[in-house]
Amino acid sequence: MIRINLLPGEERKHRGPAFTFKSGDLVMPVVILSAAVLIMAGMALSQRAAMGQLTRNIADVDAQARALAPQIERVNRLAQERAELDLRLGIINKLEKGRTQTVHLMDDLARCLPDHLWLTTASQEAGNTLMLEGVAMSNLVVSDFMTRLDRSPLFADVELEVAERNTIGDKTAVRFRLHCRVTPDEPAQ
Numbered sequence: 001m002i003r004i005n006l007l008p009g010e011e012r013k014h015r016g017p018a019f020t021f022k023s024g025d026l027v028m029p030v031v032i033l034s035a036a037v038l039i040m041a042g043m044a045l046s047q048r049a050a051m052g053q054l055t056r057n058i059a060d061v062d063a064q065a066r067a068l069a070p071q072i073e074r075v076n077r078l079a080q081e082r083a084e085l086d087l088r089l090g091i092i093n094k095l096e097k098g099r100t101q102t103v104h105l106m107d108d109l110a111r112c113l114p115d116h117l118w119l120t121t122a123s124q125e126a127g128n129t130l131m132l133e134g135v136a137m138s139n140l141v142v143s144d145f146m147t148r149l150d151r152s153p154l155f156a157d158v159e160l161e162v163a164e165r166n167t168i169g170d171k172t173a174v175r176f177r178l179h180c181r182v183t184p185d186e187p188a189q
Contacts, residue, residue, distance in 0.1 A: 101184050105130075105154055112148035112155075117141045128182040130155070136174045139163060149180055157181040 109122065109132075121133040136142045142163055149155045158180040166175050 104184065105182060108152050108154045109149075112145060112152055114141055114144045114148065117145050124182065125179075129179055130182050131177070131179045133175075133177045135166075135168065136176060137171075139174055142174055142176050142178075146178065154182060154184055155180045156183045 106122075109119075113119070116137040117134060118136075119132060119134040121131070123131050125131055136145070142160070146158050146160060149158045158178060160176065160178045162175070162177045164175055166173055
């Protein structure tokens, strides 16, 4: 293959090799590369030291946790016993509250009974509903009983379900059934 140089003569003489390598050109990249390697080595050592410190801290905390494990177990057991005791006290308080409620209810019911009226059944149904059955000499006596119940602070919403005239022996009487709501915690009307 034939090569022809088309550059003018002057340029042919001044032009040297295309790439010349000087020792000063290599210094700057080596310095930068060395600085980068030193920085990375310093960061690696720093990370390794931090990791070693954290590992020691974890070992110390684990040792403290093992030392405190019996005390933690005791605290948990005491908390459980306290919860059970609170539950028992709640039940006792509920029973204590309801202990005298029935006595007050029957006492107030006895005060509301007019003359010539007899109760045959008194039962407390689900919740606070009281069902009363009885016999009276007239409808007016049943009406008086319902009025007295309605005025009592322990009873509310008194409603007559059945009132029918029957003969008992040689007398005529009224058999009745009514229900009302028991309100022991509400203030007097």
